[in-house]
Amino acid sequence: MEEILPYLGPALAVLGVLAVVFGAVLALANRFFRVQVDPRQQEIEEALPQTNCGACGYGGCAAYAEAIVQGKADCDLCLPGGPETACSIGEIMGKEIAEFKPKVAVVKCQGSFQTTFARFRYVGERDCRAAAATQYGQTACPYGCLGFGTCVWACPFDAMVMDAETGLPRVLEEKCTACGTCAEVCPKNIIEILPKDRYVHVLCRNQDPGRATRQVCKVGCIACRKCEKVCPVEGSAVHVTGNLAPAGLAAVDMETCISCGKCAQECPVNAIGNFRKLRREAKKQEAAEEAAA
């Protein structure tokens, strides 16, 4: 005790003075450097999933929250968050949210091991972007999937797998949040984010004339226009477009398509895919799981 006492007074005085000085400096700094933040921004940030995937078009969840508060962005742009997030953001901002349309990633290529072939053996980096820089990639079809699974690696939600049988990536639709990361990394732009309630998609990106397409892939779109003719929608929901008359690529108009699937049946090369069965089953399974729970 005798030893400690002489230190106690000066030590307390020094610490006290230091604390007061620093406190004053920080208080002054706070006055000059304060940033006014809308309290709603914090709330919105908490409501967002914090995956920073960038599907909304902003650099991460914090930037998106800022854009909403400043009135630059809509409340329903967060795709991974889904309808719940859109609703809670709408509540915070005091806005009504119109119907939220779920979307999903669709791989628009069917060029599997069985249907197409490689022009040469690629021995470089096992990455589609690197492969695409090497003579447009090793696949015979210059528009086709390179099959190195860059999209699978990039997916922040583990919603994609490489199918060992076909060599193509497959989207696990129950996990996919339509963030668009895969579509961004794909050097061939094969993956598209499309509304989940549309079942029929043309699964080919080949723009070459039918003959050239036929030579490289068994399931490539040859632009025969059969799909246009069978479409029951007035003016047809499927359109074959291209620079030259015989060249072209069919695309399904998402606004008018009624997802009847007639074009998929009629297509002579099976280039049109119908996801109706797959999604019905997924829905049924989900309902069954819910009932079980």
Add this chain to the structure above:
Amino acid sequence: MEVGYVELAIGSILVSNFVLMKFLGLCPLLGVSKRTSDSVGMGLAVIFVMTLASAVTAVLYRHVLLPGTAEHTNILQAIGIPFPTGGGPTGGLVLVLKTISYILVIAALVQFVEMVLKKSVPALYRALGIYLPLITTNCAVMGVALLNTTDWRGSAAGLPVHKAAFNGFCAGVGFLLVMLFMSGIRERLAESRVPRALQGLPIAFICAGLMALAFMGFTKLFGIAV
């Protein structure tokens, strides 16, 4: 013998680099080195904090904690507050207050830097994220402050204030240098095929270790051993 500026600079940046030779500040080295732009921002923030912290702690050490000598006065003694002279090898309040007052100084400085960054460079503020407040607990900052105020070539008072600030600046530059190297390496690592078991942090640690080995080549460079 007095320590010269060139000697201090070469000593703190290369010979006894804080990250690779003293192994201080490894947390931000691995945490913020994924992108070069972020790591440069972190390095600059650390330089700023280290320089200021070194200067302030050196003033605090010489003029408040150490008992006054012919070279430097003690403020407490000068204004007549009873000042203990015994205790520890250096005497004064050093043993009691050194660590805790340095922590106070560094914490306040980091708070200040955080406010400035939030106002003037919000993008960098967001990129640094949790690592900015973590500079408070960055042992390299505390390390340089403590090393500046220990025995330097027989002078118990440590480095004089201007040299302490310079040493802090150089330690920060050394930190920035290593951050730059590390982020360059990690940007390339992200694109290369790493065995599954080593992906992510393990390979980063291996790289850091190899770099530390390389830096050992600077030992006794120009005969400097700081």
